Amino acid sequence: MHDKTLAELARGLAAGDFSSRELTSSLLERIKRHDPALNSFITVTGEQAIKEAEAADALRHKGEAGILSGLPLAYKDIFCTEGVRTSAGSKMLDNFIAPYNATVVEKLRHAGTVSLGKTNMDEFAMGSSNENSYYGPVKNPWNPTLVPGGSSGGSAAAVAAGLVPAALGTDTGGSIRQPAAFCGITGLKPTYGRVSRYGMIAYASSLDQAGPMARTAEDCAMLMNAMAGHDARDSTSVSRNVPDYTQGLDKPLNGLKIGLPVEYFGEGLAPEVETAVREAVRVYESLGAQVIDVSLPHTSMAIPAYYVIAPAEASANLSRYDGVRFGYRCEDPVDLEDLYKRTRAEGFGDEVKRRILIGTHTLSEGFFDAYYRKAQQIRRLIRQDFLDAFARVDVLMGPAAPTTAFELGSRADPVQMYLQDIYTIAINLAGIPGISVPAGLVDNRPVGLQILGPHFGEAHLLNVAHVYQQATDWHQRRPEIKE
């Protein structure tokens, strides 16, 4: 059962081939057996999952089951889940039990899904390798010496290893698409504002976006149907009709205009990744698409702009972790100053501290104009680059990451690590949607093809990804896991 897609499992449940309880307990068994080697979960909620599965089965007996009823999934530990620890991968929130559900959790629960638990992540979603988690690094199921990518690395690894058919991730600068690419699964970052951020622990509010991670575009579409939509509790969520993402997945791609940004195929791109991506584009040509070279001239400024804006927002978003009301508090503070300093020194990891310091610096008097204001100007230029490109083409394609998954501990220099997100970050700055689909294997390491679309174009992206997955089998490749 663990090899099946969400759509196949939905059909199995509907046909009565197995119950949600059977499916859930078999996956819980699998987690118990394999996760100690992977470390993809922070918290497994077995008992609760069984109860939810039984409730879903009961509903099905009454004929009231929906399409997602009884389907198991997992949440990145950044989504608040009522009564369950929600740590954001940080010692700071190791003892934090959320008193409410994030809006997406609420929506997926309402749709009848079963939560198996909370997946591992880089602390406060800061990282590209999942090595920044307080709970230790996640191992890539394709090879345990490799990183799974970050920061939604736990979700990506759990899906790739067949511990769960789908999981939720968040993407602030590529944190859904890059780990999806490294683990050989499909991950969608929707348009900013399409999915509510309420109850999602904030890293950089103007960039954070929740999205589905699964084996196929079709599965992502099923999840998006439940996740997307306006939320009155999130002022930045957009009030706009939600299409049925599972409709139109098979639409033929005749005449599809694909733009290849020249900036995404330059220096720094591993040749074998380029080869795989170009091969994927050729598949599209064979399906009737037309390929055009385009330019996104401000691409080189995306990483510098991101590393001003995201840390600036993070420095404010993370101020609430002060040891006063919840979360970690240092032992025996002598006074208020000591309480703040030691709580934050002991509770946060290095990368989080680094970004808080950067953000505090760039916002401070005398630097604001040179950094923050300038970065916001660049952000507008980057957004305009995409608008100009989408005036000429329907979608853009390129690699999701410059390399395949790298060895644990191999990127000690933070700036080297930041370059991992060179092809994903601009998308967050512009607020447009992007999807990564498996498009090859190099030395048994997955390669991700990234497809980008205009704002609210995720239905089309899913169609473009799905048709490719009908024509290829990269998404069906599985890492070898010793049973």
Place this chain on the structure above:
Amino acid sequence: MQWEVVIGLEVHVQLSTCSKIFSGASTAFGAEPNTQACGIDLGLPGTLPVLNENAVAMAVRFGLAINAEIPEYSVFERKNYFYPDLPKGYQTSQMAHPVVGRGEVDITLGDGTVKTVRIHHAHLEEDAGKSLHEDYSGMTGIDLNRAGTPLLEIVSEPDMHSAEEASAYIRAIHAIVTYLGISDGNMAEGSMRCDVNVSLRPKGQEKLGTRAEIKNVNSFRFVERAIAYEIERQSEILEEGGVVVQETRLYNPDLDETRSMRTKEEANDYRYFPCPDLLPLMLDEAYVEHQRSLLPELPSEKRQRFVDALGLSTYDADVLTGSRPLAEYFEAVQQHCGDAKLAANWVQGDLLGRLNRDGLDITESPVSAEQLGGLLMRLADDTINGKAAKQVFADLWECKGETADEIIDARGLKQVTDTGAIESLCDQVITDNPVQVTQYREATEDKRGKMIGFFVGQVMKASRGTANPPQVNAMLKEKLDALL
């Protein structure tokens, strides 16, 4: 040297919305600590702010009341600092693009002159919680009930030059916000607090002197006293050739002095930047016009109407429009008794005097406008005389009756105007006082006028105060003169 005082004020007005500016939690005053703070107010991870539309509407109406520009576009920003009663580690406020732009407020001074104070801007922000130091030895308690309460911060230009002007300005702001109904203006409960900036400069100099900021002054009186103290302190320093340090000071009402809280060197860098959780606020013309249509009669308009239509003096009109509840009270009394001057005299004299003595606000008056109006009606139609009216008022204050008529009946205070009854009383008094009658007859013409008072007093006494004094006077004069 001659010094000129320059004063600017930042007034924080707590808006009387039912719920907080970014959450649905209640804003009611006086609840048990931490019972009116939801996850958003506590800054729990994952929570997001949603702007309270009513707070925006109130701010816009304030802007319209002071003839301010209402920009189409305003932005909420985060003001970053650490404090245990600031849950998120930042206060959501407005800096670069506030909701209310430049405007102006007229103030009336003691000598009746009217002066215009310019308003730099007014912006919306959330309040912080409260740190409780009493009852916690060596520890601090935190009450977050107030966290997220909507505040309108009104920033004046440094246009005031005396404690009196500053005090008149705050009273004017107080009147406007209470008229608009956007705040209860209760300074004791912290609904209105202000930061006062005071500096001195040699008379005639353009450049401003170094200022001290006195934080969180919470009564009209304290504002005046804090400024007076600060003028004294700074002029002493300057006279001795010293330099005033730019700093934040606190006013201590018990000692009637200000003391340094922190100097500028220790001041925070607040690192303002636009709050990414809140979209810019866009207000179109139709919205602003709709808010304009909701404006009530404002203090300045009411003052003018009291003078023009009711014939009150500017002084009376000014006092009676000092707050909306007072003005409404007066208008109700006036409508009841039909005599504006009489109503004005009684409200300002007997009523406010009594309220003052008992430390009560007009809204807490034991005598309602209807009750006072009923009393004045009886005074105006000669049912009772002025002396009886004072008694009736005292009884109404002590809650000895629901209406003036009830008290008049119960105590038999109805004025006797029956000529026959008055005549017999007069005859009786003349008969009973032969010595005084003789003195009257022997007195010169100009002294008789004064002497008649004795007889009037006797008649009033005999009537237990109910006889109509002018009638008694006339009757006695006629009878005594007949004896000449």
